[in-house]
Amino acid sequence: MQQLQPGMARIRIKNLRLRTYIGIKEEEINNRQDVVINATILYPADSAVEINRIEHALNYRTITKAIISHVESNRFALLERLTQEVLDIVMDNEQVRYAEVEVDKPHALRFSESVSITLSAAR
Template identity: 75%
Template structure:
């Protein structure tokens, strides 16, 4: 009889990744890098990682984080929405990722608030 147990879904959270980039539409934002915070939540089937306890079977969040850092630090973005979408695409390009959410915060974007953020999420189609 085949195993009908649902896959073990692992959640990886990358919290408050502090980066600097060009983001915005006014002249000061175009000319000067700003601080941003990136939060990523990733869900992937971790059955093989749990079973074999080997890094080769796990989703390598360090590799994902390095790719996010390189993309943010080398880019220029008019809108938070575009930056967030591009980071979500990076995460979703990893074969093991089933679902992901990316939030990008822009501290001090508004005079009376701590920050403004955009959150986007995606889920891969089930076969």
Template identity: 65%
Template sequence: MMIHENTEACIRIKDLRLRTYVGIKEEEIKNKQDILLNITIRFDASDAIHSTEIEDTLNYRVITKQIIAFVEDNQFLLLERMTHEVLALIMEHKEVRFAEVEIDKPHALRFAESVSISLSATRQAQ
């Protein structure tokens, strides 16, 4: 019996809590707010599963540091724009086949825990 091994790996970054300026109201423009990011990244791990070298895999620490710097050093009027920019940053890594970014803005609505926007992208096979 032949077994076909699926080497597509899935990285999930859960509940990455950052502070940034997001919104259109005066208080949102003047004061940083908490946001919560949940990110899914799919990539081919065929080299990594047979290796012990960080160079043979997608380094999620590097990606996370880029996201933190980008989000915390910028100001956003719209949650949609921030989500799109974070997704674009992830997709700059050529190894990424698929990524999904969901960003929650806690307490954005009076009776809701949070409001979130989610976007995804898929790299076309070449």
């Protein structure tokens, strides 16, 4: 996790529950499964704090809507690929300085609550 510097804001999107096609087995290819997405986003918020107007803040709603649309309308063989594509969506916003995305696939393994992949990027 990236250190929070003065003037930086940390946004956390927690437990975004979506359904998508994820996996390589026939039943996974033919049936949507649950995934749970968590994202941490750092961006410079000095202007948003000072001016107190949405135009000066990172619009996490727009980012979340883009994630939902992408995940629910595509198919993924690997959790790694899904995680990278979500990270790419977050990093598409020039204000983002650092992002970390974790995607859980509940019940992917017998006797396990979930399996997750975490990827991060910085600029």
